[in-house]
Amino acid sequence: MRLVIGVVLVVWLVIGAAAAAQRGYFDNDRTVDCRSGATTAVTVVAGPLNYVGVDPKISCKAPRPS
Template identity: 60%
Template sequence: MVLIWLIIGAVAAGQRGYFSDSDQNCSSLATVAVTVVAGPLNYAGVNPQVECEVPQPSG
């Protein structure tokens, strides 16, 4: 059951073009992960978006 849930989420992420996005950063990778975990909820109007920044080393 969990596998089917995640497959549906992966299909939704693919339909939104998240896997072909050339800009791979913290926000885009986190958005893909949350979309996959949301599974079928994506088709019920959920559109998860994650904003994050990776800390830069001081120097």
């Protein structure tokens, strides 16, 4: 049972990473900030839900260094 859950989890994350790649979240010309990093992470975690209409967008503000 553990093996099945592990395999399903890995497949879920691979599908999410593929969806993020198709949306261009791993391109080199993107700016890296809190918003883009969080959106990419949530897209990967959402997995196959990306292909049924889920389009997660996250907005956040990172603390500025003093």
